[in-house]
Amino acid sequence: MTIASLNNATQVELLTLYREMLLIRRFEEQCNALFLQGKIPSTLHLYIGQEAVAVGVCAALRPDDYVLGTHRPHGHALAKGVTSRSIMAELFGKVTGCCKAKGGSMHVGDMSVGMFPAIAIVGANAPIATGAALSAKMRGSGQVVVAFFGEGGANEGAVHEAMNMAAIWKLPVLFVCENNLYGASTPVSQIVAVENVADRAVAYGMPGVIVDGNDVLAVRDVTRTAVERARAGEGPSLIECKTYRLCGHSRSDACNYRTREEEAEWRDKDPLLRIKKLLTEETGLATLSDLEQVEAEVEAVLVDAIQFADESPEPAPEDALLHVFWEDK
Amino acid sequence: MAKMRYLQALRLAMTEEMERDPNVFIMGEEVGQYQGTYRVTEGLLNKFGDKRVVDTPISEIGIAGMATGAAMVGLRPVAEFMTWSFAMSAMDQLVNHAAKITYMSGGRIKCPVVFRGPAGVGTQLSAQHSHSLEAWFAHTPGFKVAMPATPEDAKGLLKTAIRDNNPVIFMEHAGLYGSSGEVSEDPDFTVPFGVAAVRREGKDISLIAYSKGVAMSLKAAEILEKDGISAEVIDLRTLVPLDMDTVVASIRKTHRAVVIQEEWRNAGFAAELATRIYEQAFDEMDAPIQRVAGADVPMPYAKNLERAAIPTEHDIVAAARRALS
Numbered sequence: 001m002t003i004a005s006l007n008n009a010t011q012v013e014l015l016t017l018y019r020e021m022l023l024i025r026r027f028e029e030q031c032n033a034l035f036l037q038g039k040i041p042s043t044l045h046l047y048i049g050q051e052a053v054a055v056g057v058c059a060a061l062r063p064d065d066y067v068l069g070t071h072r073p074h075g076h077a078l079a080k081g082v083t084s085r086s087i088m089a090e091l092f093g094k095v096t097g098c099c100k101a102k103g104g105s106m107h108v109g110d111m112s113v114g115m116f117p118a119i120a121i122v123g124a125n126a127p128i129a130t131g132a133a134l135s136a137k138m139r140g141s142g143q144v145v146v147a148f149f150g151e152g153g154a155n156e157g158a159v160h161e162a163m164n165m166a167a168i169w170k171l172p173v174l175f176v177c178e179n180n181l182y183g184a185s186t187p188v189s190q191i192v193a194v195e196n197v198a199d200r201a202v203a204y205g206m207p208g209v210i211v212d213g214n215d216v217l218a219v220r221d222v223t224r225t226a227v228e229r230a231r232a233g234e235g236p237s238l239i240e241c242k243t244y245r246l247c248g249h250s251r252s253d254a255c256n257y258r259t260r261e262e263e264a265e266w267r268d269k270d271p272l273l274r275i276k277k278l279l280t281e282e283t284g285l286a287t288l289s290d291l292e293q294v295e296a297e298v299e300a301v302l303v304d305a306i307q308f309a310d311e312s313p314e315p316a317p318e319d320a321l322l323h324v325f326w327e328d329k
Numbered sequence: 330m331a332k333m334r335y336l337q338a339l340r341l342a343m344t345e346e347m348e349r350d351p352n353v354f355i356m357g358e359e360v361g362q363y364q365g366t367y368r369v370t371e372g373l374l375n376k377f378g379d380k381r382v383v384d385t386p387i388s389e390i391g392i393a394g395m396a397t398g399a400a401m402v403g404l405r406p407v408a409e410f411m412t413w414s415f416a417m418s419a420m421d422q423l424v425n426h427a428a429k430i431t432y433m434s435g436g437r438i439k440c441p442v443v444f445r446g447p448a449g450v451g452t453q454l455s456a457q458h459s460h461s462l463e464a465w466f467a468h469t470p471g472f473k474v475a476m477p478a479t480p481e482d483a484k485g486l487l488k489t490a491i492r493d494n495n496p497v498i499f500m501e502h503a504g505l506y507g508s509s510g511e512v513s514e515d516p517d518f519t520v521p522f523g524v525a526a527v528r529r530e531g532k533d534i535s536l537i538a539y540s541k542g543v544a545m546s547l548k549a550a551e552i553l554e555k556d557g558i559s560a561e562v563i564d565l566r567t568l569v570p571l572d573m574d575t576v577v578a579s580i581r582k583t584h585r586a587v588v589i590q591e592e593w594r595n596a597g598f599a600a601e602l603a604t605r606i607y608e609q610a611f612d613e614m615d616a617p618i619q620r621v622a623g624a625d626v627p628m629p630y631a632k633n634l635e636r637a638a639i640p641t642e643h644d645i646v647a648a649a650r651r652a653l654s
Contacts (some may be wrong), residue, residue, distance in 0.1 A: 066402065100435025107433045116401070117434045121425055127394020128401070128426060135399040138354070138380060158422070161391035168386070323436030324470045326494040 011285040017059060017216050018275050018286075019294050021051040024075045025272055026298050027084060028247075030306065031074070031091065035251055039310070040091045044105055047075030049214075049246030052271035053178050054079035056219025057146055057239075060227050066114045066132050066145040068125040071106045073118030076148055081113035084305035094312035101315045102323065123149055123156025126175065130162040133173035133236075144230045145173045151240075152183025154197045163204045163238070170235035174226050177240045178213060184249045185257040198240035206236050213241025214271040217278075246270065331514050336369050336506040338480040339445075342487035343370070343407060345516045347377055350405060353491055356383040356392060357409030357446075366411050367447055367506055393419035393444065397427040397496070400442035405491060410446035413500060414460045427496040428471030443490045445499035448476075449541060450591060450628055450639055452503060459628035459635075461540075461592035466498040467568045467601070473522055474498045474568040478543035480510040482566055485520025493522070502541045523570035527579070531561035534649050535579040537602060538589040539565040542621075542640075546589060549645035560649060568598055576602070577610045584615040587648045591640060594622035619648035 028046040035044050047054065050072075058067065058079035069076035077087055082098055087108050090097025097103075098110045099117060106120035116132070119125035129147035136143040153159060154177055166173045177197045181188050194200065201208025207229070211222045219241055226237035244266040248255050255263070279286040333341070347353045354377075359366050361374040361384040374382040385392050389410065396408035410416045416423065423444065430440050450459040467474045473495055477483040483501065490497040528543055529550050536546040543564045550560035561579050565571065580586055586606060588599035603618040624638040 097435075099433060099437070102435045103433045109434065111401075111434075111438060117430060117438065119426065121421055124394065124421055124426060127391050127422060128398035130391070131395030131398025131400075131406075132402045133398075134395055135402045135404045138399075139403055158390045158394060161386075161388040162394065164386060165388060165391045165395065323432045323434075325473075326431050326439040326441075327436065328494065 014275070014279055014285055015290065015294065017055055017220075018279060018291070019298065020055045020079055021216065021272055021275060022294060023084070023298050023301065024051045024054065024078050026302055027074060027078060030302055032247075032251075034306070040105075041093065042104055043250045043252070045072035045250050046247045047072055049266065049270065050178055050180060050243045051075055052216035052219055052275070053176070053213045053241045053243055054148070056216040057174075057176055057223045059220045060223035061114075061144065061146065064114055064141070065143050066116060066129070068116045068129045068132075068145070068147045069109070069118035070125065070148055070150065070153070071118070071120035071122070073106065073108050076118065077108045077110070077115050080115040082108060082110040082115050084301050085308045086110060088305040088309040089312050092309040092312070093314065094309055095315040095319070096308070096312040100319070123153040123159045125149065126159040126162035130166045130171055130173050133166065133171035134169065136172055137169075142231055143172065144227050146176055147173060148176050148178060150183060151177060151179040151181070151188045151192060151197050152186070154200070155191060163206070163236070166236040167205045170233060172230035173236045174223065174230060175236060175238045177238065178243055179240055180243050180245045182245065182249070182258065185253070187257070196240055198238055201238040204238070206238055208238045208240070210240045210242065213243030214269050214274060216271060216275055244269070330511045332509055333480055333512050334507055334509045335477075335480045335483045335501070336367060338484035338512045339369050339487055339501065340371065340373070341512070341514075342484040342491070343373065344376065346488055346491040347373075347381060349516065352403060353405045353407065354381040354383065355407045355409065356385055356396060358385055358387055358392070358411050360384060360409050365409070367503065369506070370409070389415050389418040390422055393422035394426065396442045396444070397422060397430070397440060400440045400496075401430060401438055405441050407443045407445060407491060410444065412458060412503070413446050413448040413462055414458050416444065416446070416462070424469050428469050431495065432471060439494045440496050441494045443487070443497045443499050445487070445490075445501065447503035447506070448500040449502040449504050450623065451635070453630060453632060453635055454628070455630040456627035461590070461623070463498075463500055463568055464592055464596065464598045464601075467598055472496055472498050472569060474500070475522065475566065476500045476502070476540040476568060477566065478505070478540055478564050480508065481512045482520050484512050485518055486522070486566060488519045489522055492519070500540065504541050505544075508544070520566065522567045523572050525566055525572035525575040526564045527561065527575065528564050529560070529562040531559040531583065533559045533583055534585040534587065534652055535561045535563060535576070535583045536587050536589065536645060536649065537563045537565065537576060537579075539568065540591065542589040542591060545640070545642045546645055548642035549649065552642065552646050553649055558649065558653065571605070573605055573609060576606065580606060580610045580613050584613055585652045587619045587621060587645055587652060589621045589640065589645060591623055593625050594620065595625050597622055616652045619652045621645050621648050
């Protein structure tokens with residue numbers, strides 16, 4: 001944590017960031033438990049360990065800015081303001097879900113808070129985000145768009161085409177690479193010849209920034225700079241957040257491709273431990289009882305969300321045939 | 330009414346819709362300064378400026394994805410593929426995103442985007458540049474698929490496509506760009522989707538076609554007439570939505586049918602059409618439905634080889650005679 005970052009953060013802001021990160025962590029832990037209980041079907045790609053990225057980025061955005069998530073989207077959606085209730089109900093396959101049970105875990109979103117339905121084909125959200133940015137520019141709305149992707153997604157042709165087009169037209173879009181070191185099981189060293197994904201930015205003619213993705217204030221600050229640049233009409237940026245999945249790729253993944261020692265090292269760098277330590281030991285901005293209160297609030301939100309999802313009705317079977325085409329209301 | 334060519338009618342449709350709605354814009358390769366590879370967008374850059382006629386890099390994934398993203402948040406893009414053969418590079422963006430976003434969002438997001446460009450075969454462009462891919466898109470839930478056969482429909486259907494709140498696959502036929510006909514100059518003139526046209530009345534057999542197959546069917550009908558056979562020609566205009574009412578009404582009259590497509594025979598749209606006729610009007614049929622289609626080969630280059638792989642009016646005549654024998 002830098003001194004400059006701290007000077008820009010008040011106690012309230014820090015506690016808000018902590019609360020949002022904790023909400024994602026506890027939400028994902030609950031999802032895992034509910035998956036094991038059979039309450040949530042399909043598969044799940046959990047965001048545990050990467051919370052500082054989504055929360056740091058979204059803290060630098062306006063409510064009407066747009067975010068496009070990935071197949072691992074719960075963290076992006078929660079950070080952008082989609083409610084725990086509507087996401088949990090979606091995961092349960094209930095009609096009250098944010099996509100009326102049509103999307104599931106990999107497509108959660110709510111345009112009323114600027115969260116596109118998550119795009120779960122790796123790298124495919126980058127052109128769509130760039131198109132949204134073109135729309136923002138044409139409409140003169142001042143909105144900025146964020147496309148999240150992993151270091152694996154960085155190798156998709158769609159990301160390359162989108163970055164080039166965003167740069168030539170100076171579109172207000174941020175390409176945020178969450179480099180969690182493994183594309184499913186494949187280590188980044190096997191799939192990227194340069195040391196950093198952000199090193200590629202120069203080839204597109206945009207700034208490339210590398211940031212500690214487990215430091216929420218650092219992520220927020222680099223995002224702010226990129227957002228200011230985008231809103232000023234100066235074009236896109238590539239931000240690479242170095243981070244780590246503290247869980248498997250999906251629910252069937254036992255993480256046999258990485259060592260327990262490496263996992264332990266990253267557990268020590270857990271973004272939640274970092275912000276907790278900052279709030280208490282390092283700055284004294286919050287007491288342990290303040291943090292316990294936040295924990296209790298988050299717990300209450302999730303108890304409510306799970307109850308809401310559990311008690312919500314399933315969609316009617318005939319709803320399967322609805323919404324193939326847009327219906328004018 | 331004014332006499333104009335198919336490509337001019339397309340241009341007029343875009344011009345009128347861009348004047349009508351400031352959210353409509355064009356993007357694609359060579360659409361602006363070069364005025365379009367087939368001159369469809371000629372003059373539009375000068376008229377509307379580079380904010381609304383956007384020249385793109387050669388990036389089909391980017392074009393398709395950006396048009397989809399822009400459509401999801403307030404604009405009405407008309408994205409041109411230089412040819413539909415190049416759209417294959419963008420299939421993920423088209424099929425997995427544009428076509429599905431409304432459904433995946435539980436009906437909460439509309440995606441009013443038109444993907445247009447030339448399709449079709451017959452100009453010795455060989456294997457990688459000669460395609461009729463309509464069946465792929467008609468197969469995918471979420472797309473509307475329009476394939477105009479006349480200049481008037483080129484205008485009327487494209488205007489409907491631009492006003493539609495769903496992704497529309499708009500396949501023009503490169504072999505029809507130079508064809509001319511009477512076209513309404515009324516800016517309120519449109520051709521609705523899902524309403525087939527009876528291009529020629531007849532009583533002995535129904536020739537059911539779309540795009541360039543309609544002109545071939547009309548030629549075939551003239552040949553058949555010389556033998557005293559009265560053929561009815563149906564132009565489907567849109568494959569999705571599909572106007573089966575007009576098709577079935579024709580079958581009830583003629584009791585025989587030839588279904589015509591230019592694309593590869595195997596698993597093509599004509600197979601879907603024939604199946605629906607059997608499902609809805611089996612008892613009306615006096616003979617098996619005959620199918621005219623392209624050969625199941627990548628398009629060969631030499632003129633005589635290409636001719637051998639593409640259906641003609643003579644194939645339609647032969648099919649009609651089989652159905653009537």
